[in-house]
Amino acid sequence: MGDDNSYDIRTILTQMREDYWLALAEEESEARETLECLVFTLGGKRYAFETHYACEVIRVPKLVRVPAVQSLIRGIFNLRGEITAAIDIRPMLGLPQPEIGPTGRILVVRGDNFATGILAEAAHGVQGLCFDSFEPVATGSGIKAPFVRGHFAVEEGSVILLDMEALLADPELVAGEL
Amino acid sequence: MANRYLEIFCREAEEHLASLQxxxxVLERNPARTDLLHELLRNAHTLKGSARMVGLADISAITHTMEEQLKGMERGERKVDAQAIDLLLRGADAVALITSALxxxxxxxxxxxxFVAEYERGELGQHLHAEPKEHQPEAASDTVRADVKTLDHLVNLVGELIINKKRLEAKLAQLKEIACALPAEHSAPLTTFRGELEEDVLYLDYLIQELHGKAMGLRxxxxxxxxxxxERLVRDLAQxxxxxxxxxxxxxxxxxxxxxxxxxxxxxxxxLTNALSHGIEAPEARAAAGKPRRGTVLLSARHEGNSVLVEVRDDGRGMDPxxxxxxxxxxxxxxxxxxxxxxxxxxxxxTFRPGFSTAEIVTDISGRGVGMDVVKKNIERVKGSVTLASxxxxFTQVTLQLPLTLSVLDALIVACGGETFAIPTTYLQEIVKVRASEIDTxxxxxxxxxxxxxxxxxxxxGMLGLPERRDAGDAPLSAVVLKHCxxxxACTVEAHLGYSEVVVKGLGKQFRNVRFLFGATILGDGNPALILNVPDLFESGRGVQRATLSADEAQAAKRRPKVLVVDDSITTRTMEQSILVSQGYAVVTAVSxxxxxxxxxEEQFDLVISDVEMPGINGFELTRALRASERYRETPVIIVSSLSRDEDKRQALQAGAQAYIVKGAFDQGLLLETVQMLIG
Incomplete structure (x- = not known):
């Protein structure tokens, strides 16, 4: 500092350290305002839930049909030795059910009682969604949207935030209870 | 052992020594309990007498000394203290040592x-630290306590190993195919390599089997x-x-x-509660019937093949059919x-039927049966079976057959509805081939x-509600004959894929109320296969069968519209039948x-549902024949077929059918709607 001609390694290092801490602080303050979410496509729309519900995202393996259960349980698959269900939650959300193609993925999520696989048309990875752009579902707005907490208005359009706690606790997911 | 009496003596000695010990x-803990002395004396005395009989002077001498010591205690001349008891125990140990050597x-x-000389003088034989004493502390230090969860986890991991080994075996088979497809100069080294790999896998298989046996043994x-x-329960109940x-x-x-x-x-x-409250009679009643006043209840367990048989038998009044x-x-x-x-x-x-014993009075009428259906349910839960004899x-005898373990089952793998299922062999009687001509209604x-x-x-x-693979014409059907109680x-399947030992995996809480399934396993190709819960199939079968058997329903059936279902495919017949029966129609099926x-x-039907392609006359010809008869001129006919061309539909209508449903789009709603539209 001061004398530009001198090459003071200490000054440079100090400067670098300050820059580093500053950047960290900025990142942190930004992090406070975003929600880490797994973003994916259901019924042609973009949906998301908090990453802490997600265990992993896998390609759709061979699904074995289970007799005498509700249609939303599309089958079971072998997840490294654990028998896991693949469920199609789109009817629960009132969505159309376009075929799950090659981009299809299974989002393995863990609820209080069991782990289960949610079929999605595509997965778009983990994104930090900004709270500033979040609009909660207005209570009493008349629009009934089950299992939805609200949506984020982001550049690419809207991302709907699912209420995973309510969804995973729904008895409709449990075979044979209907 | 030369002398046969010696053998008998040794066995007798074992009992006396155990009770002496x-x-x-007990006496050591409560020196005041001199009442025990009498029994101890008797033991020592008997041992002495028997030893003399077979000429074992040493044992006779030791037990004589023991007897003298005990007598001294009984008379109060000798103190009952730790030292005196220790001396007696040493004597018993020495006798045990001698007999086990014999x-x-x-x-x-x-x-x-x-030892005999010292013992007579009342000295503690210093050199008798021999076998029995040395062994016990060693044995104790050889065991460790283990958490049950850890054991279960261990067994699960071994299960994973078995599955992985199966995958390796499947890969070996693939490798063989690959080698076959290669030109000879490339395939030779590969074949050698494959041979070596096969040996490795075989050895791995052996190791895993050993490991599995040991791991299961821990549980x-x-x-x-x-x-x-x-024992306490029986005693209290009897009182x-x-x-x-x-x-x-x-x-x-x-x-x-x-x-x-x-x-x-x-x-x-x-x-046991049943045996006492409904089986064994009051002593007076037994005496009057010429039986011993005291009844006998026997609980016995033994191995039989891969299962354990547990029997509860009482010599009471039995069950009166x-x-x-x-x-x-x-x-x-x-x-x-x-x-x-x-x-x-x-x-x-x-007595196993639900509803048989809901009220207490039943026990008075039948003499047995408080919640036997509950027993049956519980046995089914552990994949066992119950048989009754009386x-x-x-007497009454209830025999429970239980598998040794629930974590690995022997199963028959079958193809059904495009999926693979495992049927536990405990329920399997045999595999049969069925021709259409052998099927009666x-x-x-x-x-x-x-x-x-x-x-x-x-x-x-059909029972599982799965779609059917098209039957291959006239070929006989594969069927498995299942037994339960x-x-x-008999259930038809698409194919048998052989027997296999399958590792049972739970389906988890998401499937806790699921029907027809007991669990799943993972096959060699890594895909899961479901394990059928066979008793559920019997429940389901009975539901259909009983609909016409009970008196009320037979009455109702007279008012119910009657439908004749004609199809050479048993899946279609079963599906259509269960759809219609569930809606209150009476259904008779025909195979051609x-x-x-x-x-x-033979009887008048209100509606006929028929397939088109069948061996013999086809559905169109059948429709025409029905139309030609006096009784069926007006009876509606629905054609259900996999033929979807307009030409076929036209032909059906020309023959006189009222409706045409394409099997590809077959759904029960459409069938029911059509049926209701035609006959209400």
Whole structure:
């Protein structure tokens, strides 16, 4: 500092350290305002839930049909030795059910009682969604949207935030209870 | 051992020594209990006498000294203290040492002469630290305590190993195919390599089997762990009820998987309670009937093949088939006509029917049966089966057959509805081939003869609500004959894929109420296969069958519209039948056009549903034939076919059919709608 001609390694290092801490602080303050979410496509729309519900995202393996259960349980698959269900939650959300193609993925999520696989048309990875752009579902707005907490208005359009706690606790997911 | 009497002596000595040992230990804790001395004296005295008889002077001398010491205690001349008891225990140990050496035909590891001499003088033989004493602390330090969860986890991991080994085996087979496809110069080294790999996998297989055996062994517990409390239960119950009962347990050492054992205890409590409250008569009644006043209840366990048989037998009044039938009719479990039709043996099993014993009065009528359906349910849960045997006035015997473990099962793998299922072999009687001509109808169901016995026939995919692979024309169907308690059913499947040992995996909480399934396993290709819960199939089968058997329903059936279902595919027949029956229609099935004409001549149907392509006359010809007859001129006919061309539809309508449903888009809503539209 001061004398530009001198090459003071200490000054440079100090400067670098300050820059580093500053950047960290900025990142942190930004992090406070975003929600880490797994973003994916259901019924042609973009949906998301908090990453802490997600265990992993896998390609759709061979699904074995289970007799005498509700249609939303599309089958079971072998997840490294654990028998896991693949469920199609789109009817629960009132969505159309376009075929799950090659981009299809299974989002393995863990609820209080069991782990289960949610079929999605595509997965778009983990994104930090900004709270500033979040609009909660207005209570009493008349629009009934089950299992939805609200949506984020982001550049690419809207991302709907699912209420995973309510969804995973729904008895409709449990075979044979209907 | 040369002398046969020696053998007998050694066995007798073992018993006396054991009771000496335990008695002395009690006495050591409570020196005031001099009442024990008498029994101890008797033991020592008997041993002395027997040893003399077979000429074992050393044992006779030792036990004589012991007897003298005990007598001294009884007379109060000798103090009952730790030292005196220790001396007696040393004596017992020495006798044990000598007899066990005799059994092995070796010289005892003890200077017997010197010991006898010292012992008579009341000295503690210093050199008798021999076997028994040394062994015990060592054995104790050889065991560790382990958490049950850790054991379960271990067993699961071994299960994973087995699955992985199966995948390796599947890969080996693939490698063979790859080698075959290569030119000879490349395939030779590959074949050699494959051979070596195969050996490695074989050895791995051996190791895994050993490991599995050991891991399972860790989870095994002897029956004794649950039977101890049962003695007390029987004793208390007998007192409450004013019965005199001798309770015997045989096979306490038989080991069973801990998980199964937990499930077994409530069942045994139930059965023993039944045996005492409904089986064993009051002492006076027994005496009057010429039986010993004291009744006997026997609980026994033994191995048989890959399972454990547990029996509860009492020599009480037995089960009376006549009063069970009467009770069943009174409860509405079955109608009088049906009751007359069943054998005495079958009648016993009526006690397992739900609803048989909901009220206490039933116990007065039938003499047995408090919640036997609960017993059956619990046994099914652990994949076991129950058989009953009884003779009125003499005995009742309930036999439970349990698998050794629930974590690995022997199963038959079958293809059904495009999926693969495993059927536990405990329920499998045999595999049969069925030709269409061998299928008869009985009531609304279909039956075949298996070894002369009329057996209901169902389609497995139909029962499970799965789609069917097209039947290959006239070829015989594959069917599995399943047994459960006294019942048999036959289920058609697409193919048998062989027997396999399968590792059972739970389906998790998401499937806790699922029907038809017991669990899943993972096959060699890494894909899961579902394991069928066979008793559910029997429930499902009975539901369909009983619809026409009960009196009320038979009455209702007279008012119900009758439908004739004609199809050469058993899956389609079963599916259509169950859809229609569930909506209150009475259904009769026919396996061909000819069969349909015959049946339609016997009784009047309100509606006919027919396939098109069948061996013999086809659906169009059948429709035309029906239209030509006086009785069926106006009867609606629905054609259900996989042919979807307009030409076929036109032909159907020309033949006189009222509706045409394409099988590809077959859904029950459409069928029902059409049926309701035509006949209401």
């Amino acid at each position: 335990s008695g002395l230990l 059994v092995r035909g070796e010289a005892p590891e003890l200077d017997v002469e010197r 095994m517990l002897p029956l004794r762990t649950i039977s101890d409390g049962l 409450q009820l004013g019965r005199e009962v001798q309770f015997q347990i045989i096979g306490q050492a038989i080991e069973i998987d801990r998980v199964l054992l937990e499930g077994l205890k409530p069942i045994l409590i139930h059965l 006549a009063s069970i039938r009467a009770a069943a009719v009174a409860r509405g479990v079955l109608d009088p006509r049906e009751a007359d039709g069943i054998s005495d043996e079958e009648a016993l099993y009526l 003779e009125p006035g003499s 009985l009531g609304s169901g279909e039956v075949i003869k298996v070894r002369g016995a009329t057996t209901p026939l169902y389609s497995l995919p 006294d019942q048999r059913i 056009g000819e069969d349909a004409l015959e049946k339609s001549a």
